[in-house]
Amino acid sequence: MKRETPIAARAAVQSLAASKIRELYNEGLGRKDILAFWVGEPDEPTPEFIRKAGIDSIAAGELFYTHNLGIPKLREALAAYISRLHRKTDPAQIAVTSAGVNALMLASQLLVDHGDHVVEVTPLWPNLQEIPKILGASVTTVPLDFAPTGWTLNMKKLLAALTPGTRVLYLNSPNNPTGWTISREEQKTILEHCRRHGIWIFADDAYERLYFGKGGVAPSFLDGMQEDDRVISTNTFSKSWLMTGWRLGWLVVPPSLVADLGKLIEYNTSCTPIFIQRAGIAAVTQGEPVIEHTRERFHRARDFLVGELRKIERVEVAVPEGTMYVFLRVKGMTDSLGFCKQLVRDHGLGLAPGSAFGPEGEGFLRWCFAADTDKLAEGVARLRSALANPKTDLPNR
16 A cells, blocks of 8 residues: 655755765775865874773763753863853853753754744854754854955844844854854844844854964853843863763753753753763863863964965965864865865865855865874875866866
């Protein structure tokens, strides 16, 4: 008997964009000669003292369920950390999550409904672009403007998009993939506008400690907000403490949301594994030297890579203010995915296509510079060779 309706996922899920980075990654499966700069991941392992905290917890038999919002000691440690960096924060405002992306999904499930209007500043990490679509929201994008002197935000365009009735502004700063970082003055303007119209701000602060400006901490909405502002900050242990595979993050929310957030966590993951939380405590209480070492190392790598890329005739690149990425434009390139596939096949070079970060990223490539300079130099040599080869231009036609 023939089915009247096909077996299929919800329309909103079917329409999600598949990962172009994953599609590209599949091009190089099984090859050992590829210089891979396509994934946003530090190239050093998690420090030993953090690993040991997790191992000791497992050895002690801490393998059972724990509180939905996280164990008190980690929430207290995070509250002290945030209070030192930004503003006085109570442990009761913090929820521990199973990764930063889980924090973003939970915040969205908490407040975004089907048919809501949200605004995103792009180019943007693909996961963050697709999360509101999963929930059935309509998305308006406001692109950053590129010049070799730097990426900039057109405040007039952003405020025009943040119309009355808009539910949420999603803003990632320092930004993946561009490295653009919002200024305190821009934050003040946005806060005042969103306050006036009752718009939530979801601040993705994943790279706030990988900031190359004064003080090493990026401007945060937590710094300038008032107690009753509609601001949620999401964060992760992945980048600053070299813990990508641990899947540990957190949320800072208004106190009135905490009880409902706890219910959502129960129905998503129930809780974050306690041994991973023990590793998080070690990171946040003892890990400042790790952050300083990583930021200084990435700062040197950024300066080296930008300097070398600017020697290539067809390449334009701005100096990123933060993150671990350079988002470079190749003049005349109009198919970044096809171009990147050819880089993998013919030159053994793995870069992320700009189109993976939304249509505004087309014509660009993302290069993760979390690597030593010898590896970066070889990567630049392969890109230079590719651009000198007329065959490399074929996907652009």
